Amino acid sequence: MPGRFSAVGMESTEVSNLSKFNHHSRQERFGALLGERGIDLAFFPVSGDLEYLTGFPRKVASFGNIEHAHAWLLGGLIAPGKDPLFLVNQGYASFNLPQGVEGDVVYVKNLDDSVNMFQEAIGRFGNLGTVGISARTWGTTAIQIMEAAADARLVDVSDMLGQMRRIKEPIELEAMTTASRICDAVMKEVTPLVAEGAMEIAIAGEVDRLMQVHGGRTPSFDTGVWAMGPGSGRDATKRTSMDPLPSAVGVSFDFGTVVDGYCSDFGRTIHIGEPDGRYVDAYNTVIAAQEAGRKAATPGTSAADVHSAVVSVIDEAGYGEWFRHRTGHCIGLDTHEKPFISEEDQTLLEAGMTFTIEPSIFWPGTVGVRVEDLFVCAENGAESLNDYPHEMVVV
Amino acid sequence: MPGRFSAVGMESTEVSNLSKFNHHSRQERFGALLGERGIDLAFFPVSGDLEYLTGFPRKVASFGNIEHAHAWLLGGLIAPGKDPLFLVNQGYASFNLPQGVEGDVVYVKNLDDSVNMFQEAIGRFGNLGTVGISARTWGTTAIQIMEAAADARLVDVSDMLGQMRRIKEPIELEAMTTASRICDAVMKEVTPLVAEGAMEIAIAGEVDRLMQVHGGRTPSFDTGVWAMGPGSGRDATKRTSMDPLPSAVGVSFDFGTVVDGYCSDFGRTIHIGEPDGRYVDAYNTVIAAQEAGRKAATPGTSAADVHSAVVSVIDEAGYGEWFRHRTGHCIGLDTHEKPFISEEDQTLLEAGMTFTIEPSIFWPGTVGVRVEDLFVCAENGAESLNDYPHEMVVV
Structure with a gap:
């Protein structure tokens, strides 16, 4: 009735x-x-x-x-x-x-x-x-x-x-900032768990638990914790495994949680053992690429042009073949919202749009690095909703 | 191209x-x-x-x-x-x-x-x-x-x-049996974790981890671990919490995993501390109701009639108001497949159909019990793909 x-x-x-x-x-x-x-x-x-x-x-x-x-x-x-x-x-x-x-x-x-x-x-x-x-x-x-x-x-x-x-109200930005800061806190708390012999799936489980402890409703997607580098033949399509972590690898994190219905999406890569020159170079390249995207992401710039700004840094460093995905995507009540920060999307960004910038270099058997933060489009370049540092972390 | x-x-x-x-x-x-x-x-x-x-x-x-x-x-x-x-x-x-x-x-x-x-x-x-x-x-x-x-x-x-x-081939039944036996093994392994003061969410996380350790691809739905009884005002709609488990409650489990694409779905309730007469009565009623459903579930019986057989045991024991859901659902590549073992479903069962029988008494503030196993329809009554015992467990 x-x-x-x-x-x-x-x-x-x-x-x-x-x-x-x-x-x-x-x-x-x-x-x-x-x-x-x-x-x-x-x-x-x-x-x-x-x-x-x-x-x-x-x-x-x-x-x-x-x-x-x-x-x-x-x-x-x-x-x-x-x-x-x-x-x-x-x-x-x-x-x-x-x-x-x-x-x-x-x-x-x-x-x-x-x-x-x-x-x-x-x-x-x-x-x-x-x-x-x-x-x-x-x-x-x-x-x-x-x-x-x-x-x-x-x-x-x-x-x-x-x-x-796609244009977020202040109250939506608040929820997304809370969700992003939970990721920051969890990344800090799980870093000490990363070590040779630890299981990716156990670390991923701890990420999920801690996100909920900090007030997240649920993960916003399946949490990824995966090793890449000379110590591992993996690519980035297998998001966790039960194999023990080898030494001399980069361990990438990709996770997010939901606050008041709004999703976050965050990523970092940390290295087990002293990294070689290739990892250091790739790491710095990815960080520089993200920063180029952040600066480009002003109102009136197309999503495709932000993608180009990011890709060109990685291309110039010689890793173009190994940045195989789009730069990012808008985000809010859904993890992936349009416009996508991608080659095919000609949408002009507007102030108040929220999106990820998540460049990577995923070169199986050689190096795997990704960094991802959540940004809101603003006049002088996008502003991050995360506050986790970008400095290279070695454990 | x-x-x-x-x-x-x-x-x-x-x-x-x-x-x-x-x-x-x-x-x-x-x-x-x-x-x-x-x-x-x-x-x-x-x-x-x-x-x-x-x-x-x-x-x-x-x-x-x-x-x-x-x-x-x-x-x-x-x-x-x-x-x-x-x-x-x-x-x-x-x-x-x-x-x-x-x-x-x-x-x-x-x-x-x-x-x-x-x-x-x-x-x-x-x-x-x-x-x-x-x-x-x-x-x-x-x-x-x-x-x-x-x-x-x-x-x-x-x-x-x-x-x-809905009619499963032998190779499908094999996969579902493997997925069901993983649940049996995990239930046994997590039982010692249930104690006053333990966190439901931590136990649920351990269920998820162990299902993967035993070879499950992923949980087939969101794992539930929740307390009901005189020691808790909860009903069954909140599937986990971060509150510590009280004493003198039934703790219900509802989980499943996926093997070769095929889902399992399993449930038991165990009690913290010596149970009162109400819990014992409700527990025995739920077990008897499931057995009545199992016997009824022969080829040619309608799904609705299997539901009736289960409900009538619970009605006769005086708990009818607190069995608020259907008896079960078919299962396979999806967790919920048709026919549903439910009042509205007049489908006649056929040999080789796989379904859950999962009666419950969920009476908030008083008692909460559910048992769930996976069955395959056969001539002399449905046969369980699980082999976990039905005896009351007190921890």
């Missing part, structure tokens, strides 16, 4: 970040954008998009689909000038929404006819000419929307909402 | 499970099903579906979207009587497919026109009347398929493939 609900046996309490972020203002602004473009309604599954617009919280995803009856309709409907309408199935409600949902909810129980209830919910929004969906809306749901609004055209509104999401 | 590819700087080697499972036979059978129903082509994103049909491996999912340029087209196209055609974007290829892909591949680089290349790929399959997508195909991809095959009807083929996937 439509209406507010709270989980069985639970008081309905405010979701903490519902009170902290101004979701109503976001909904108004997004509703206006929809209206301008003649889009009558948009659907969002549980996602950063939905959390951004309404505060509806996400759960950590897992390896296999975690699904209950009628899960295809789980999400929210947003229309210009109206309050959101949430669709919540019983299985998700029972164990993932102990706080219930503030707002209008169609609560679908196991034995209900979900297709019918979905059609009725869509029908409440009247005549629909165009309906938006986000990029990761389930295919099933897209098909059901087409059934429910047979004459409507289906469009992808992710980039529309992305244009709102 | 179309054609085989291997990641830069890497030898193209067989994906280990490509040689182990007979993907060609699966493709033939699924292609025949598509043909019978007049479906000309089906798209699958990186998922259990795609791994089942082709061996294309998945990566652990993360909290935030992990996305690179053109990621919307990542996946495989399957058509009756043809080899699969994979679509792989550069960002995914570089760090997630070090082994490359065996088969025909459209490899989309950052600077390529992915929409054009996708349309060309779809066009290779000729005139398309109906195109299938899986439930979790991205909404973006669904829209692009409709653009590329403007006259085609889009249908959801997840349940079609699900009907193949």
Whole structure:
């Protein structure tokens, strides 16, 4: 039945970040954008998009689909000038929404006819000419929307909402700074664990534990701790192993945590034993490349041009073949947001955009170094949300 | 450009499970099903579906979207009587497919026109009347398929493939048994860590580490370790905490790991200190309920009837209000597969289906008990893939 609900046996309490972020203002602004473009309604599954617009919280995803009856309709409907309408199935409600949902909810129980209830919910929004969906809306749901609004055209509104999401409000920057500083603290605490014979996976586990001890909700992606160098034939595609760390390798870290829904993403490389000249040169090159990117990342510069500024430092040092990925990506409620700081992305940066600059030299059997910090675009060059030093660390 | 590819700087080697499972036979059978129903082509994103049909491996999912340029087209196209055609974007290829892909591949680089290349790929399959997508195909991809095959009807083929996937081959049962026995071993190893004052999150971290030590690829979902009972006001929606364990509580475990792509899912509750009569009664009720479900789960019985058999034991003991979830779910390459062992699911069980039976009594402030094992449907009642005992454990 439509209406507010709270989980069985639970008081309905405010979701903490519902009170902290101004979701109503976001909904108004997004509703206006929809209206301008003649889009009558948009659907969002549980996602950063939905959390951004309404505060509806996400759960950590897992390896296999975690699904209950009628899960295809789980999400929210947003229309210009109206309050959101949430669709919540019983299985998700029972164990993932102990706080219930503030707002209008169609609560679908196991034995209900979900297709019918979905059609009725869509029908409440009247005549629909165009309906938006986000990029990761389930295919099933897209098909059901087409059934429910047979004459409507289906469009992808992710980039529309992305244009709102990519400029961070001060309160979002605060959350991301907190999440970044947790990484700084954890990097300092795990450094003494790095030694010949230690297991990467044990260090990674300690990173995950410490991030939570410092107040992170969950890792924002699978934590990586991996050895590269003359003492190891590894490349950077295997993110942890149970092999003992050899001596004379660089050990790269890549991890992040989530605060108030917002992700961080951080990386450093430290060396076991006295490094050779190649490592020192590569290390200095990567640090210089990141700094070139930071300086270039001013409002009005294209994402591709920031990437070029970083790549050219690494090219000039002769390591171009071994910088195999993009320079970085915007970040916020999702770990990877657009624009990407990458060769194909011509988006012009704006003040308040947050992104990583994470150059690497990954030369299997020779040297592996990456440094990664989180930056916010500003007039005189990007400013770091991390404060961990860039000096070479040898353990 | 179309054609085989291997990641830069890497030898193209067989994906280990490509040689182990007979993907060609699966493709033939699924292609025949598509043909019978007049479906000309089906798209699958990186998922259990795609791994089942082709061996294309998945990566652990993360909290935030992990996305690179053109990621919307990542996946495989399957058509009756043809080899699969994979679509792989550069960002995914570089760090997630070090082994490359065996088969025909459209490899989309950052600077390529992915929409054009996708349309060309779809066009290779000729005139398309109906195109299938899986439930979790991205909404973006669904829209692009409709653009590329403007006259085609889009249908959801997840349940079609699900009907193949739910009957497990012996080689699949082997993998799931291995994954289940890892849970048994880990449960035994972590039991001595459970004590007043220990942190749930530290025990959960040790569960995750030990599952990997025993050969698991990754947890199949977020590991849960939580206290319930008179010593704790908790319900079962918070799966771990950093609070120290109190005395006089039941500590429930819920975890699983992945072997050769196949998931396990296991649970036990153990008690800290001498349990009161209520706990003993609830514990015995849950064990008896699971056994009733096991006996009922023969070929030809409906999933809903297995659920009823379990519920009635708990109802008769007077705890009906506190068994708030379904009895279980099928499991395989995904943690939750259909049919669900649940009130709404009228599917008749067949020999070779694998599912959990996981009754609980979660009564906040009073008692919390769950037991969970993995079963395969067989003539004389379901057979467990776990061999961990059901006797009450007190620490």
